[in-house]
Amino acid sequence: MYVLRTNADLEPWRADTAWVAFVPTMGALHEGHESLIRQAAAAARGHPGGACLVSIFVNPTQFNDPADLARYPRTIENDLECCRRSGADAIYVPGPEDIYPPGESIPIPPLPDVAILPQLEDSHRPGHFAGVCQVVLRLLRLARPHEALFGEKDWQQFRVIDAMVESLGLPIRVVPIPTMRESDGLAMSSRNRFLSPAERRRAASLALALEGAARLTDPGQAQRHMADVLTQAGATIEYAVVREARSLMPISPGTFVPGATPRRALIAARIGSVRLIDNAPWPASLAGA
Ligand code: PAF
Numbered sequence: 001m002y003v004l005r006t007n008a009d010l011e012p013w014r015a016d017t018a019w020v021a022f023v024p025t026m027g028a029l030h031e032g033h034e035s036l037i038r039q040a041a042a043a044a045r046g047h048p049g050g051a052c053l054v055s056i057f058v059n060p061t062q063f064n065d066p067a068d069l070a071r072y073p074r075t076i077e078n079d080l081e082c083c084r085r086s087g088a089d090a091i092y093v094p095g096p097e098d099i100y101p102p103g104e105s106i107p108i109p110p111l112p113d114v115a116i117l118p119q120l121e122d123s124h125r126p127g128h129f130a131g132v133c134q135v136v137l138r139l140l141r142l143a144r145p146h147e148a149l150f151g152e153k154d155w156q157q158f159r160v161i162d163a164m165v166e167s168l169g170l171p172i173r174v175v176p177i178p179t180m181r182e183s184d185g186l187a188m189s190s191r192n193r194f195l196s197p198a199e200r201r202r203a204a205s206l207a208l209a210l211e212g213a214a215r216l217t218d219p220g221q222a223q224r225h226m227a228d229v230l231t232q233a234g235a236t237i238e239y240a241v242v243r244e245a246r247s248l249m250p251i252s253p254g255t256f257v258p259g260a261t262p263r264r265a266l267i268a269a270r271i272g273s274v275r276l277i278d279n280a281p282w283p284a285s286l287a288g289a
Pocket residue numbers: 024025026057059062132135136154157
């Protein structure tokens with residue numbers, strides 16, 4: 001596995017590689033990332049001269065809370081091992097000067113509508129998707145992949161990046177990869193390590209709420225159910241909603257037609273001081289629709 005530490009390392013590797021599946025990350029890799037990397041590596045094996053590239057860069061511009069950036073886990077030795085084990089061919093670990101060169105302004109692309117919807121991430125993390133789009137576009141321009149893989153746990157992020165790539169006409173397939181879960185359903189996340197043992201038990205309420213909501217076919221009832229389960233677990237709810245899966249626009253309760261369009265239930269909630277997000281297809285009878 002090549003370890004590419006600068007753009008000067010990346011460029012010749014990229015020029016020599018016929019086809020690239022790319023997994024951008026901020027490190028602190030866990031089994032969820034391993035699944036992304038394994039699937040990228042499998043896709044690369046299907047193309048002559050194909051390779052799986054993973055990037056690790058903790059992007060300061062997407063953190064609206066400096067304390068959150070400061071405590072973001074840095075685990076580079078484990079990350080390298082995880083990439084190796086999962087079949088990555090190269091890992092790109094740039095410094096800030098490679099991504100945001102001094103004196104150069106790295107553009108923030110126009111934000112797709114799905115990034116700035118009321119009630120979802122933008123209301124709670126203003127500026128977050130501007131930072132995500134800025135760094136992802138920069139990485140895509142440097143790595144020039146054919147496919148880029150993103151975890152479904154960050155469903156809105158996946159939709160934002162997919163819409164950005166489409167609106168800019170970039171020749172890249174944006175591929176969503178299903179969420180990996182712990183045995184009690186908790187979605188794997190770099191933030192789970194910050195939960196105390198008691199909080200860790202309560203954190204399972206997000207998956208439980210989604211599971212219960214998926215059995216209901218009225219969006220209003222599903223939202224109330226999620227709110228009840230999360231409140232009982234002592235979570236502080238930021239949102240617990242059912243939305244149209246692609247646009248993430250609200251569904252008005254009276255107009256819901258089962259089977260009409262894929263929908264998704266989405267949650268952001270704090271357990272203690274740890275902010276967790278999760279989502280699932282809704283209702284269950286349409287999962288995979
Ligand atoms: O999902 C993440 O880890 C980050 O938001 C990403 C896509 C790597 C951009 O920094």
